[in-house]
Amino acid sequence: MPLDTQHSAASSEAAARLEPREIPLRGMRGMIATKMRESLQSAAQLTHHADAELAAVHALRGHCRGVGLPPPSVQDILLRLVVQTLQDFPALNATLEDNRITEHPAVHLGLAVPLPDDLLLAPALFDAQAIELGTLPGARRDLVEQARAGKLSVRELTGATFTVTNLGRSRVHHFTPILNVPQVAILGIGGVQARVLSDGAGGVRSTEVIGLSLTFDHRAVNGAPAAAFLDRLVERLEGLAPDAFDHELR
Template identity: 80%
Template sequence: MPLDIQSAAAPEGAARPPEGGRRGPREIPLRGMRGMIAARMRESLQSSAQLTHHAGAELGALQALRDHCRAAGLPAPSVQDLLLRLVVQTLAEFPALNATLEDNRIIEHPGVHLGLAVPLPDDLLVAPALFDAQVIALGALPGARRALVAKARAGTLGVRELTGASFTVSNLGRSRVHHFTPILNVPQVAILGIGGTQWRALPDEDGGVRLAEVIGLSLTFDHRAVNGAPAAAFLDRLGERIETLASDAFDHELTQ
């Protein structure tokens, strides 16, 4: 029988190194916050009828608004904050999506309590609520968003902030992912995924082709509470807002 030199040389009870010097598998227990998040994701998929619509919108008008702000000496809002503001405005027209489904009752909320998906260390994720986002002016939105993200990363969020959102936005805009399928943050009935941008060849008014930067939009909704047609109409309206935004649309909000 061949002599196992490693076993013979190792002290009694010592762990034998992985064969070939390779590191063994890493075990990550599903407990604590990770376990809670895992349970919530499973509950979401098991307790709701989830469907996702995908769409896209050109960013030219948003970029033009940022250029206008710089030229006018106003703070130029980020694309992220502009999109959040337009989402909130669109939800005001579609109250069925700013809703939760609780105890077999659909509850449409009068205020937009906007959940923001925030990645944490160790691949964890929370989505705290920015309460009454409809009354937060665009100029104040970056500060409110950054303060909420800071609380999430410091671990100082309250229970109400963690559970009080009426609609959530998950943003992967800095990645190569153009479309994805966000999972509902139950009991909410809808969540919007914002993907990265792509340059696309689109038809122009003269029958030719033009290049446009297009951002991906993915809306997951609970089909028990929202049908496909109003979900598509929400994406259509949001895309329309993004693409037809007037350069001076938010001048008054940026000074507040």
């Protein structure tokens, strides 16, 4: 092929690569886009942020290895503590429909699951308060696999009472999750950061902290109880005893 012909073909291919790519908002992508817009238009959304140190979580995982128990992941420990904390704050395990707030005694935990093409679903892990830490990883993996295989029921897709969305593998430490209406709250888990903090005795110490972001519907939940929920969750994370979940992992 002559050089000028080769150059022309290469130029045409380069031009084709620079053409805009149109992605229609239809099908599942369109439904998700519509729901996100409706969420922001219909709810009075506000986000609180907090940091939690992970020293106690790492100590618990190390203890598990030392006594021959399977060490739970940071994510699963956090999910278990979220469920426990929601039982202390029923106002956040609630839905708001037709100007009526419904507080749910059972925690149907929505787990944000990324799908191909940047789609996101949040199916429900039903009765999460009854799922011990030892069986939580398997239940979570099963739900994720069903979501990615397109095998979820309508009830699983719409039955959550509180949602957790996780960006823990990214560099994003805090963010603003959008409510999965009619739920009144959603927790975002951010990435882990190394920090140097005062040790209270004139020195410093190194630690790791995880970012937590709670978005809530101010029509149903005021700022003080939302902050109290985050405070209690951080206290649970930072105050974990190394053997806190031995009975659930055996």
